Amino acid sequence: MGMTMTQKILADHAGLKSVKSGQLIMAKLDMVLGNDITTPVAIKEFRKIGLNKVFDVNKISIVPDHFTPNKDIKSAEQVKFIREFAREMGIVNFFEIGQMGVEHALLPEKGLVVCGDVVIGADSHTCTYGALGAFSTGIGSTDMAAGMATGEAWFKVPKAIKFVLEGKLSKWVSGKDVILHIIGMIGVDGALYKSMEFTGGGVAGLSMDDRFSMANMAIEAGGKNGIFPVDEKTIEYVKEHSTREFKIYEADEDAEYCEVYEIDLSKIKPTVAFPHLPENTKTVDKAGTVKIHQVVIGSCTNGRIEDMRSAAQILKGRKVHPDVRCIIIPATQKIWKQSMNEGLFDIFIEAGAAVSTPTCGPCLGGHMGILAKGERAVATTNRNFVGRMGHPESEVYLAGPAVAAASAVTGRISSPEDL
Amino acid sequence: MKAEGKVIKYGDNVDTDVIIPARYLNTSDPKELSMHCMEDIDKSFMDRVKPGDIMVGGKNFGCGSSREHAPIAIKASGISCVIAKTFARIFYRNAINIGLPILECAEASKDIEEGDKVSVDFDTGLITNITKGKKYEGVPFPEFMQEIIKSDGLINQIKKNLK
Numbered sequence: 001m002g003m004t005m006t007q008k009i010l011a012d013h014a015g016l017k018s019v020k021s022g023q024l025i026m027a028k029l030d031m032v033l034g035n036d037i038t039t040p041v042a043i044k045e046f047r048k049i050g051l052n053k054v055f056d057v058n059k060i061s062i063v064p065d066h067f068t069p070n071k072d073i074k075s076a077e078q079v080k081f082i083r084e085f086a087r088e089m090g091i092v093n094f095f096e097i098g099q100m101g102v103e104h105a106l107l108p109e110k111g112l113v114v115c116g117d118v119v120i121g122a123d124s125h126t127c128t129y130g131a132l133g134a135f136s137t138g139i140g141s142t143d144m145a146a147g148m149a150t151g152e153a154w155f156k157v158p159k160a161i162k163f164v165l166e167g168k169l170s171k172w173v174s175g176k177d178v179i180l181h182i183i184g185m186i187g188v189d190g191a192l193y194k195s196m197e198f199t200g201g202g203v204a205g206l207s208m209d210d211r212f213s214m215a216n217m218a219i220e221a222g223g224k225n226g227i228f229p230v231d232e233k234t235i236e237y238v239k240e241h242s243t244r245e246f247k248i249y250e251a252d253e254d255a256e257y258c259e260v261y262e263i264d265l266s267k268i269k270p271t272v273a274f275p276h277l278p279e280n281t282k283t284v285d286k287a288g289t290v291k292i293h294q295v296v297i298g299s300c301t302n303g304r305i306e307d308m309r310s311a312a313q314i315l316k317g318r319k320v321h322p323d324v325r326c327i328i329i330p331a332t333q334k335i336w337k338q339s340m341n342e343g344l345f346d347i348f349i350e351a352g353a354a355v356s357t358p359t360c361g362p363c364l365g366g367h368m369g370i371l372a373k374g375e376r377a378v379a380t381t382n383r384n385f386v387g388r389m390g391h392p393e394s395e396v397y398l399a400g401p402a403v404a405a406a407s408a409v410t411g412r413i414s415s416p417e418d419l
Numbered sequence: 420m421k422a423e424g425k426v427i428k429y430g431d432n433v434d435t436d437v438i439i440p441a442r443y444l445n446t447s448d449p450k451e452l453s454m455h456c457m458e459d460i461d462k463s464f465m466d467r468v469k470p471g472d473i474m475v476g477g478k479n480f481g482c483g484s485s486r487e488h489a490p491i492a493i494k495a496s497g498i499s500c501v502i503a504k505t506f507a508r509i510f511y512r513n514a515i516n517i518g519l520p521i522l523e524c525a526e527a528s529k530d531i532e533e534g535d536k537v538s539v540d541f542d543t544g545l546i547t548n549i550t551k552g553k554k555y556e557g558v559p560f561p562e563f564m565q566e567i568i569k570s571d572g573l574i575n576q577i578k579k580n581l582k
Contacts, residue, residue, distance in 0.1 A: 024561065037444045037486065037488075038485065038487065040447050041447045041487055044447070048574050048575075048578070049574055049578055049581070050578065066441075066444075071445075072445060078445060078447075122485055123485055140509060140513035140517075141487040141513075142516035142572070142574060146573050146574065146577055154563070188432055188482060189507070192479065192508065219509075222479060224508055277432060364436075365436075365440065383436065385434045385437065386436065387436060387437065387440050387459040388436050
């Protein structure tokens with residue numbers, strides 16, 4: 001029996017010729033990631049081991065992005081704690097304010113993850129790097145501590161679900177709509193403990209930014225990882241951002257999949273996930289009249305340059321509805337500069353939107369756009385759980401940047417076609 | 420290893436944002452975190468919970484964020500064990516790594532009601548509903564994970580292996 005793409009990467013990193021689903025393995029890690037919320041707990045656990053150095057100062061990334069720029073004294077103390085640890089250990093990839101970005105947009109951009117890597121991150125959206133043909137998955141702080149100490153992690157080799165993508169996306173439809181469509185179809189535990197492998201002729205038509213936002217939300221279907229095959233676009237991206245050597249893995253032809261879904265990309269419409277689960281999806285034309293108070297365009301899911309361009313295309317020459325606060329957050333300094341140089345900020349500001357420095361802030365109800373009781377937001381983020389963006393009686397509707405920008409203009413959930 | 424206590428029950432897809440809302444993650448102190456455990460879906464949880472109580476959930480328990488603060492808050496609240504139909508994978512890992520006992524059992528998750536007195540044997544996976552006089556077969560941990568639990572968590576196991 002052949003192996004899936006994920007299984008092949010894991011086998012290689014475990015020093016094994018082959019692995020089977022369900023097998024427990026120890027795998028070597030190419031990168032260990034943490035943020036300002038999860039790293040403090042990891043450091044405390046790391047100290048308990050009693051080591052005075054990490055396994056490799058180049059293979060750890062620490063990105064203070066959740067409550068930064070520090071929102072309060074406690075957050076400042078947490079970042080100070082991890083900054084001092086990074087200095088003491090000589091960790092190369094500690095990203096201070098001014099260089100940092102939302103971690104899962106930042107690491108690929110900095111060339112810190114390439115095809116074929118095994119990456120763990122103490123952040124559930126670490127699965128984003130599957131877009132590069134890497135195996136990456138979210139873990140907790142204790143696993144991060146263990147990873148920093150030993151450079152290894154244990155994994156149960158996952159089964160896989162195959163998604164065969166065909167056709168081309170329609171206008172105003174992005175990777176976000178595809179992944180929301182998939183989560184709506186299989187549910188928030190539809191891929192529990194499993195890999196989501198995206199294949200098919202339709203992959204070639206998806207941009208890297210589309211792939212990042214799709215792999216990013218694999219966790220929202222319960223997936224262990226989401227992964228794309230490596231093609232010309234991937235290689236071009238990796239060569240542009242990294243000098244590291246990379247390895248391309250392909251699924252065997254006789255690899256075993258527990259389910260196979262065929263998806264015609266041309267039939268996917270702009271999609272919205274209603275509160276309070278990412279699986280509560282409706283196409284935007286069936287959303288009904290939902291008045292909103294806030295729009296957030298940004299996050300590790302949709303804070304990349306194409307998302308900024310998509311929002312700008314809609315906001316150009318239009319105004320944000322007077323009842324709506326529209327907050328736009330380019331995910332990294334590089335994307336920020338690029339947006340500025342392309343004149344996108346002129347469009348945003350003339351439309352009456354606010355532009356923020358990179359932060360995860362509002363996505364998790366941290367800061368920079370918290371909702372009051374009874375308020376509703378359309379957000380390009382990834383979760384709409386109870387209280388996710390603020391008050392437990394507020395609501396988050398997940399969408400792609402085009403729908404979010406259109407909704408900011410009309411003051412209710414809208415398709416770009418409605419404008 | 421055994422646990423016994425009164426059950427506090429929740430439904431499907433209990434996510435880590437409701438177990439411990441992100442607005443409280445500017446600390447990693449277990450006691451402080453536990454003060455806000457479950458508050459967005461159950462304001463009375465911290466008043467009701469007694470040391471040793473057992474939490475029962477439906478499918479996909481602990482979905483969402485990787486925050487280890489979630490099992491830490493549950494453990495610090497006094498909960499001795501979580502039983503669910505299924506667990507989200509990061510929560511599952513985190514619980515084992517920090518030494519919060521968890522058990523998957525579809526039948527128990529369905530049948531056990533709020534307030535039932537329940538005992539759990541982790542070696543065999545056997546769950547006994549003392550109130551209803553019923554028994555359910557849970558899935559015991561694979562040996563690999565039992566080793567982590569016996570070492571009292573992943574960190575202690577690594578310490579042992581490094582010696």
